[in-house]
Each structure stands twice: as C-alpha cells, then as structure tokens.
Amino acid sequence: MKQPLIASVLAALLALAGFGSHAAEPIAAQAEQVFRSGFRADNPKYWMTRLDQDEAMRLCSQHKDSPPPKVRAQIEKAQQATIRYPVDGKLIGDWKEGEKLAAVGTGGHIGFIQPDPPGRLRGGNCYACHQLAPKEVAFGTIGPSLRHFGKLRGSGDDVIKYVYDKVYNSNAFTACSNMPRFGLHNWLTPEQITHLVAFLVDPASPVNQD
Amino acid sequence: MHARLHAVVAAAAFGLAGAALAEGSTMDEIARYREMLAEGNPAELLEAKGEELWKKPRGPNKVSLEQCDLGLGPGALDGAYARLPRYFADTRKVMDAESRVVHCMVTLQGFREEDVTRNWYSKPGQESDIEALVTYIGGRSNGAKIDVPARHPEEARMAKIGEYIFYRRSGPQDFSCAICHGQEGKRIRLQELGKLTTQAGAGAAMGNWPSYRVSQGAVWTMQRRLIDCMRQARWPEPKYLADSIVALEVFLQKTASGTVMQTPGIKR
Numbered sequence: 001m002k003q004p005l006i007a008s009v010l011a012a013l014l015a016l017a018g019f020g021s022h023a024a025e026p027i028a029a030q031a032e033q034v035f036r037s038g039f040r041a042d043n044p045k046y047w048m049t050r051l052d053q054d055e056a057m058r059l060c061s062q063h064k065d066s067p068p069p070k071v072r073a074q075i076e077k078a079q080q081a082t083i084r085y086p087v088d089g090k091l092i093g094d095w096k097e098g099e100k101l102a103a104v105g106t107g108g109h110i111g112f113i114q115p116d117p118p119g120r121l122r123g124g125n126c127y128a129c130h131q132l133a134p135k136e137v138a139f140g141t142i143g144p145s146l147r148h149f150g151k152l153r154g155s156g157d158d159v160i161k162y163v164y165d166k167v168y169n170s171n172a173f174t175a176c177s178n179m180p181r182f183g184l185h186n187w188l189t190p191e192q193i194t195h196l197v198a199f200l201v202d203p204a205s206p207v208n209q210d
Numbered sequence: 211m212h213a214r215l216h217a218v219v220a221a222a223a224f225g226l227a228g229a230a231l232a233e234g235s236t237m238d239e240i241a242r243y244r245e246m247l248a249e250g251n252p253a254e255l256l257e258a259k260g261e262e263l264w265k266k267p268r269g270p271n272k273v274s275l276e277q278c279d280l281g282l283g284p285g286a287l288d289g290a291y292a293r294l295p296r297y298f299a300d301t302r303k304v305m306d307a308e309s310r311v312v313h314c315m316v317t318l319q320g321f322r323e324e325d326v327t328r329n330w331y332s333k334p335g336q337e338s339d340i341e342a343l344v345t346y347i348g349g350r351s352n353g354a355k356i357d358v359p360a361r362h363p364e365e366a367r368m369a370k371i372g373e374y375i376f377y378r379r380s381g382p383q384d385f386s387c388a389i390c391h392g393q394e395g396k397r398i399r400l401q402e403l404g405k406l407t408t409q410a411g412a413g414a415a416m417g418n419w420p421s422y423r424v425s426q427g428a429v430w431t432m433q434r435r436l437i438d439c440m441r442q443a444r445w446p447e448p449k450y451l452a453d454s455i456v457a458l459e460v461f462l463q464k465t466a467s468g469t470v471m472q473t474p475g476i477k478r
Contacts, residue, residue, distance in 0.1 A: 110447070111445075112447050140401075
C-alpha cells in the first residue's frame with residue numbers, strides 16, 4: 001500500500017512542477033497523438049486519411065461546434081465557395097430517385113468487424129436525422145422535420161438552389177452544422193443531389209403530399 | 211430491478227418496433243422481447259460464467275484472478291468497476307476494467323496478451339472470456355455510484371484528451387461523438403441518443419454496461435460499444451484497449467460521477 005502511494009504522490013508532484021513527460025505539449029497536440037495512435041496499425045493508409053481534418057472541421061472541433069461570429073462567417077464563406085453544380089446546370093431531378101437515396105443508410109463503413117462490402121450502395125441517410133415522407137416512421141430528430149418542405153417553402157428557383165447548396169455543403173449556411181457536407185465529400189454526386197432536391201420541393205413528391 | 215427491466219425493455223421494444231416496420235419482422239421481435247422479459251436478462255448467464263473464470267486457477271501459472279487489483283486492492287471487487295478507469299502505479303497508466311483484466315491475466319496467470327485479447331468480443335459460436343469476466347466485474351458494481359473524479363494528474367490529462375476526442379470532427383460524414391451525443395432528447399432513426407455531456411445523460415449512457423444487446427444477441431462491453439460508435443462515424447478501426455478509448459471512458463465516467471450503476475443492462 002505504501003509503495004503505490006509514494007509513487008503517485010511523486011508523479012503528482014512531478015506533473016505539478018512541469019516535469020511530467022507530457023507537460024510541455026499543449027493538450028490538443030497530446031490528444032491528436034493519442035487519437036491517431038489509437039487505431040489499428042493494419043488499417044490501410046487510405047482509410048487513415050479519414051482522420052485528417054480540413055479547416056472547417058478543425059475550427060468546429062476547436063470551438064465545440066459553437067464558433068464565435070467572426071469564425072462562423074469565415075467558415076460559411078469558405079464553404080460557400082466549394083459548391084459545384086451539374087454540367088447541364090439543372091438543379092432539380094427526379095423525386096423518385098431522391099426518395100430511394102434518402103432512405104439508404106448504408107455505405108462508407110470501414111474497419112474489420114463490420115465493414116460495408118465493396119460497392120455497397122451509398123445513400124443520403126436523410127431519415128437518420130429528418131422526418132420526410134409520412135410513410136417512413138423510423139426517422140431521427142437530429143435535424144428539423146422536412147415534412148411538407150416544398151409546400152411550406154415553395155418550389156421557385158431560389159428554393160431549388162438553396163436546397164441544392166444546402167445538401168452539397170450544409171456549412172455554407174450553418175457553420176459547424178451537424179449535417180454532413182454530402183457534395184464536398186463526394187458522398188453524393190451533383191446529379192444525386194438534384195434528385196434529393198426534387199424529393200424535397202417537387203409538389204408531386206410524397207414529402208409534400210398528405 | 212424488475213421495474214427497471216420492464217421500462218428498459220418497453221423502451222427497447224418501441225425502438226425495435228419502428229426499426230422492424232422497415233424490415234417487416236415486428237412480430238418476431240416483440241415475441242422475442244416477451245420471452246426475454248419472462249426469462250430475465252441473458253447477461254446474467256455470462257455473469258455466472260465470468261465468476262467461474264475469475265475463481266478458477268487458469269493459465270500457465272495455474273492461478274485464479276482472485277488477487278487481481280482493480281484499483282481497490284488485490285481481490286477487492288465490490289464497487290471497483292464504478293471507480294474505473296483510474297491510474298495504476300504499477301503500470302503507470304490509466305486503465306479501464308478491460309485493460310486491467312487483461313493485465314491481470316498476463317501478469318498473474320501468465321497468458322500472452324495476444325492470446326487473451328484474440329477473442330475480445332464474442333461472435334456467433336465463439337465465446338469471449340473477457341466479455342464474461344468484465345460482465346461479472348461490472349455486476350459487482352451494481353448499485354454503486356460511479357466515482358471517477360480524475361484527480362490524479364494522469365487521469366485529469368486523460369479526461370481532457372477524452373473531451374477533445376469527443377468534439378473532434380473528421381471523416382466523410384463530418385462526424386464527431388458530439389454530433390450524435392451532444393444534444394438532449396435526440397434520436398437517430400428511432401434510437402435514442404442522449405446528451406453525454408451532462409451528469410444525467412452520461413450516467414444513463416454509462417451505468418448499464420456491460421449490457422446485453424438484443425439486436426446483436428450478445429453482451430457488449432464499453433470498449434465494444436465505443437469501437438462500434440467509431441465504426442458508425444465511418445472512421446478506421448480503433449485498437450482494442452487503445453488509450454483513445456480509455457480517455458473517452460474517463461471523460462464520460464467523470465461526467466457521470468454520482469449516478470448509480472445498474473448492470474448488467476439490457477439494450478436494444
């Protein structure tokens with residue numbers, strides 16, 4: 001009993017005096033090291049790139065997703081500039097395709113325990129976070145309900161462009177949003193995003209029906 | 211005990227009923243819950259197996275784990291899990307229940323670490339000794355208050371690292387722990403998430419583990435839970451017992467301190 005006590009008092013004193021092996025480095029640098037070295041060494045290199053952070057991720061993490069107004073504006077401006085459009089310039093596609101994409105929650109899982117098989121369809125998984133068409137009752141609430149989105153917001157060109165931009169890069173409007181940046185990460189193609197736009201705004205879409 | 215089981219199973223059944231609507235097997239699942247309610251928590255079987263493994267002389271040294279020190283002194287089990295992770299002077303590391311059990315199996319019983327950790331979680335047809343042992347150790351903290359003040363400098367450092375990781379966003383979905391677990395009363399699909407940065411939220415999230423997961427048909431330890439959350443975040447796979455996982459546990463247990471453990475649990 002005595003030995004460990006002395007040891008831990010000693011360790012505490014050393015750390016207080018700044019002699020601890022880690023004391024010199026800021027906690028963020030230590031945490032980065034602990035986080036990255038916590039992954040299995042046999043993860044392929046290209047998987048490990050998923051741990052890299054862009055400027056927005058870094059700033060959002062640093063500010064625990066509530067950046068001060070100046071940083072917020074800086075992130076939104078930079079994210080706005082990333083948005084790319086389909087070559088034909090048409091921002092609204094087929095709501096039926098969008099309906100399928102909104103429901104698919106698979107894709108992108110890696111690791112050794114339960115990865116998605118290669119080629120597994122990758123969807124928007126919108127229902128994980130949003131209520132949309134009434135027939136799907138298994139919807140999450142991380143995001144606001146999008147039920148009747150077009151009915152409430154209209155289906156004009158400005159609304160269509162807003163939804164396209166929002167799905168392409170949510171942070172262009174809300175820095176550090178909990179919503180993924182689907183276009184920026186090439187998770188969804190511009191064409192797929194146009195289908196999701198149709199699912200939300202097309203008056204014929206089940207999102208806008210009763 | 212019984213009231214708690216009812217509440218948890220009812221909540222879980224609600225969650226599953228919704229998920230199953232999409233999969234078309236609602237009735238099967240509800241029947242399984244009814245059955246389970248009648249029979250009690252399957253984790254209790256594993257608890258008994260864990261106790262046997264704890265007391266039986268095993269390994270090259272043919273000794274039991276009864277002298278294993280989980281932080282309260284050799285062999286002291288009651289309330290030990292509720293006070294983990296903590297700093298251990300003999301390894302000069304902050305360790306959780308799982309890393310400490312592995313440590314004891316290596317140092318006391320003479321097993322090789324690779325052999326002990328090969329089956330760190332069970333798969334159909336392949337049991338895991340660690341899972342059983344940790345379920346038993348957890349059970350010996352049933353009713354105990356979580357108490358991880360993280361006062362030792364190394365514990366305090368790990369708590370800060372855990373907090374940093376909790377908010378660290380990366381990957382193709384921009385995820386962090388906080389996006390799923392940073393707000394009150396949210397769910398992903400029908401699964402309740404909870405806010406892990408409050409005492410009540412962290413308490414509800416931490417206090418029932420190890421837990422029998424009905425959807426998996428197996429008991430999961432906290433390491434298993436967190437490694438799966440990282441999979442859901444679309445990150446690469448963490449190492450079992452990694453410091454990053456232990457750091458998250460220190461952060462969450464510190465936040466949960468003062469809440470009462472009810473384990474083994476039963477979950478969706």
